Amino acid sequence: MSGRRRIRKRAIMAAFLVMAVSLVIGNMIRAAQVDRVASVVQTFSGVFVAKMEVQLQARFFIAELARQHWQRAGDHSDFATLSTALTRQFEDLQALNWVSREGVIELVSPMDGNHAALGLDLTRLDVPAWALRRADETDRLQITSPITLAQGGRGIAAYAPVRSDNELSGFINLAFRVDPLIESVLGEDAANTFNIAILDDSDPLFITDVDAATSRFAVVTPLNVGGRTWTISITPTATEIAKAQSNLDELVLLIGMALSISVALILNEAAENRETLERSEERFALAMKGASDGLFDIDYHSTKVFFSPRWFQMLGYAPNALPSRLSTFAELLHPDDMARVLKTPDELYRLPGDVVEEEFRLRHKDGHWVVILSRASILRRAGKVGRVVGTHVDISELRHQQSELERAAWTDDLTGLRNRRELTAALSDLSRSGLGDGRLALFHVDLDRFKAVNDANGHDAGDHVLRQTADRLSAHTFFFDIVARVGGDEFLLAKRTDAENAHVYEMATRIVEAISQPIVYGEQQLLVGASVGIAFVETDDTDKIDEATANADIALCTSKSLGRGRCVFFEPGMRAAAVRAVELASEIRDGLEGDEFKPFFQPQIDTRTREIIGFEALARWYHPKRGILSAADFVSFAERAFLLEAIDDQVFQHACRAVSDISAAGAAEATISVNVSTARLSNAKLVDKLIETSRQAGVDPDRIRIEILETTLLSERTTHITRNIFDLADAGFKLELDDFGTGHTAIASLRNFPVSRIKIDKSLISGVQGDPMLQAISSAVIDLGSKLGIEVLAEGVQTDAELAFLETLGCSQVQGFLIAPPLSMDELPAWIDKWYGQSCLLTQEA
Known part of the structure; x- marks a missing residue:
């Protein structure tokens, strides 16, 4: 009996031991599964917030371009042209408006679909009125909390103050719909994988489905944007959590006896699973479906470096085509970016905050440079940097769009010449470069009979005439330093010269002759002429440029009043008549x-x-x-x-x-x-x-x-x-x-x-x-x-x-x-x- 009791006792102890081991291993498996989901959500949250910030800044860049121009120009007479050029690349942008200093929307672009906003007094609306005051006080762009747009639908508005001689002259106003913007950043695959809630204070800005069962996995990140703070909460869907889980923990409990035989194997596999979840690309797969971002993980303890397959593909390489080591990154980095980007572990440790954001260039396999936005989390342990984990986002297209916006802002779309906005800066640069013993001759050219040609033959013919005229002026034998289109059928040319007035007059007459040559359009020959007003910048004083430009315009008006094809030098007596006009x-x-x-x-x-x-x-x-x-x-x-x-x-x-x-x-x-x-x-x-x-x-x-x-x-x-x-x-x-x-x-x-x-x-x-x-x-x-x-x-x-x-x-x-x-x-x-x-x-x- 005593032997039997001992056996029974041992069996019971063994059973309890097996069950205890089963429970421990089951909990380890559950912990690994939870870690897997949490890691995926954390990674996606970092990627999403970075993308969101980049896209918002791209749109605010529009307001900054317009603000810089209109502060320098002193007026907004070219509103329609500039606003059209700036807004055409963003479908979610509802409108770009000009708001008077009194808070009234005076100009709207595009007009189609935005009539309701024209004439709206924003000071009578609490939310926009607050944003206007805040923008004026801080002299920075300020966005509103979510509002109902005058054009219909929900969105946000941004206001950037424009000043002239330190006095407020008005505001650039962007109105855009939030849903299309966020959905474009989220992507269709991720939308099926994650639930997203974006709040402005407690005011909902964007919310997908809410599932209380998944809230324990929520990653909450603040995003400071346009003077406000958005709270972005990201959770996985219940479906994705189910996909991430297995029945291994339940299986352990059912076959506890078998587990006792293979405890070592199970423990070893669980440990390997945890390390794989922490180290491998699999932990990011859920977050990165269809994404164009590369992932990296640098372990400074083991010196191991991980680059995701997508990281290599982003640079034109097959996965793992290059050695996974820090020197690979350094070799691909643009030389001008090295000193700023490459940092030692000690330098990283001394950086403030746990997240570092940088922008730099990496060399693509075909040789061109890819613009990268890097967002990295620094993990500090025992007084040292243990790991740096993060994402690399290819923002080359975004930077290209911004470059195109800048080009559109300073270049005439039709002719490719400088426009009026760029002209002043170009003239200032030319004057500052030194006139020596010479002077800067300005030729303000206006086409004769252009309206008649345009009306008789259509706008396409008129555009053809303007392009041909621009080509003739750009290729002119006098090689002007600056050729700009400053109005519908007006051009301004500038040339440094030490020639006497007689030779300058000859230049003007040659301009008229070049423009007056027949322009072939289909089977027709179109004929226009030109009138020219001439003025000079006599010194390096850039303050005289605006005066000289105005003088050339005055001379042109006098030229037009005398008949077609005339070239007239500015004379002081003309100014009084122009002022009176x-x-x-x-x-x-x-x-x-x-x-x-x-x-x-x-x-x-x-x-x-x-x-x-x-x-x-x-x-x-x-x-x-x-x-x-x-x-x-x-x-x-x-x-x-x-x-x-x-x-x-x-x-x-x-x-x-x-x-x-x-x-x-x-x-x-x-x-x-x-x-x-x-x-x-x-x-x-x-x-x-x-x-x-x-x-x-x-x-x-x-x-x-x-x-x-x-x-x-x-x-x-x-x-x-x-x-x-x-x-x-x-x-x-x-x-x-x-x-x-x-x-x-x-x-x-x-x-x-x-x-x-x-x-x-x-x-x-x-x-x-x-x-x-x-x-x-x-x-x-x-x-x-x-x-x-x-x-x-x-x-x-x-x-x-x-x-x-x-x-x-x-x-x-x-x-x-x-x-x-x-x-x-x-x-x-x-x-x-x-x-x-x-x-x-x-x-x-x-």
């Missing part, structure tokens, strides 16, 4: 805002019936200081400032509103004639605008006559103009040809277009009764109109003798000071009463 342009803008442009009305009558048949609307400016100004006092300035169309719109609105008042005053059938310029007639939206304006005024289009110049129907006619002429007639507007007889309109033009009336120019009426040649021309025009069924009106009639002669020719429709001068709307009712109350047809009283 700028001041007047500013006053015109103020006048438009104050609704100061209104029509005066010159009556048109039929001498046979004594009826008032119409009025010509003539633009007048009710200037607050200078009184009522005629068109001759402001039209040329408005045209140069691109404000003439706005004036025409305002005058047309008032003319339409006047129709009902004129009818009420007694001229119920009178039409209103309104001038439309050739340039405006080229506008594809003109017809819709005129129809809408007349509709809002409650005026039937047949009460409005659209006056177009005779030359419009011949030398300046384009596809847009032809279409607009017919569309206006179809809409009910009456078309009349102004200044007829001064050009060379073909009779076919009258037959082929819906012209309802022609107006004989006053130059053919003045003194007609005593000039046989004028009589012959006038008679021919009147006879032509009669045979074609087109009404004829003589304008500029000033004497009874002129009127009497016109009546003998059969022309009864007249306009001129003999009838009445142009009258304000307030004067019209009294004049109409007086006209119809007269006992004789014509008097000088009117």
Whole structure:
């Protein structure tokens, strides 16, 4: 019995021992599995955060580029061009906006899809208002917490302050959607492997599925971005945890007896599994599915170095094609980066923090340099650096994109020349390099007839002309130091020279000659010319560059005013006229805002019936200081400032509103004639605008006559103009040809277009009764109109003798000071009463 008890006792002890060993080994296996999952999550978290930071910085780089430029330029007149160039590479970027110093969004790009943001006052919105204040206070880019974008959807906004002379002038505003950005960083494979939650404070920014069962594996990392801190939490999915686990621990418990025989083997395998999980590529496989990042592990105790297969592939090598040692990394490192990147263990130990981030270049197998972003964790043990583990991310494409953004910011996309943004810096560099005994000649070139070529042949033809012009200027025999495109059809050239003015003038004329040569476009030959303004930088003082550039522009304006193909040197007296032009342009803008442009009305009558048949609307400016100004006092300035169309719109609105008042005053059938310029007639939206304006005024289009110049129907006619002429007639507007007889309109033009009336120019009426040649021309025009069924009106009639002669020719429709001068709307009712109350047809009283 005692022997049996001893055996039983030993069996029980053995059983307990086997079970205890089984439990210990099972726990070791579970620990290895947990370590495997935790290691995978930790590694992926480091990779994801690094990628996220890089992508955000790439987008903030856009704001910094724009900020640097507009701080240097002092204005944002080129907003549309620059913003388009900067934003085209990022699909998640919703908009790049200009925000005024008062917090109002004034400019938006792209406009499509972003109309709702235009005019938005951000100071009335708590979150953007805080970010604006913070950006202004810190003078750094500041992002918002998650917001609902004015364009729709969730996202974040970033604001970068722009200053001029240390004064806030506004903000660059980036608005982008967060989901597309984060999903692009995450990748499809990783999205199926990990759950991600990104919080801004407690405000959710991006959250995938949340699984409480996997929260124990969560890796939480703070990311400081744009003045805020995001908390990024990454956990594995339950599915991936299941994949990472095995049934080995359960098997151990079931075959405990067998385990007792092979304890040593199990222990040895578990230890090897743990070391493999810590040392091998397998621990990263889950995190790195489909990723383009290389992993490295440097053990300073054992001197072992591990580079993942993807690390080798990233550099063009087969896995393990190079020795896995630290010297391999050093041999591939760019020489200029060695001193900064290579560090001894002691140097690494003294570095602050546990994570080190560096950017450097490694040589690819084919010889080119790969730009690497390295993020490494330093593991310190017993006062020394034990290991360095981390990731290498290939950011070559990102840096290339940034380089392209910089190039786009400083280079003209169409021609490849410097643009206006780069010009100032290039001129400063050229001046600082020394002028010696010479000077810097600036040639501001503007193409003649470019608009006509562009309108007649289309924008592709216009672009071809600009590219060909750029090529000719760049290849010019004078070899200019700088060639830049500074506007739509404007170029600026610079050359250091010690030549006299006569030789500089010859350079300018040679520029005109080169540009004036025919440009082949398909089967056509396109012809443009050029006008040139010339100014000089006489000293190395870079402050004089802006002044000289402005002087060349002033000289160009003078050149254009003298006619085509002229070359003009700047003279000090031109500046006063240019300053006055700028001041007047500013006053015109103020006048438009104050609704100061209104029509005066010159009556048109039929001498046979004594009826008032119409009025010509003539633009007048009710200037607050200078009184009522005629068109001759402001039209040329408005045209140069691109404000003439706005004036025409305002005058047309008032003319339409006047129709009902004129009818009420007694001229119920009178039409209103309104001038439309050739340039405006080229506008594809003109017809819709005129129809809408007349509709809002409650005026039937047949009460409005659209006056177009005779030359419009011949030398300046384009596809847009032809279409607009017919569309206006179809809409009910009456078309009349102004200044007829001064050009060379073909009779076919009258037959082929819906012209309802022609107006004989006053130059053919003045003194007609005593000039046989004028009589012959006038008679021919009147006879032509009669045979074609087109009404004829003589304008500029000033004497009874002129009127009497016109009546003998059969022309009864007249306009001129003999009838009445142009009258304000307030004067019209009294004049109409007086006209119809007269006992004789014509008097000088009117």
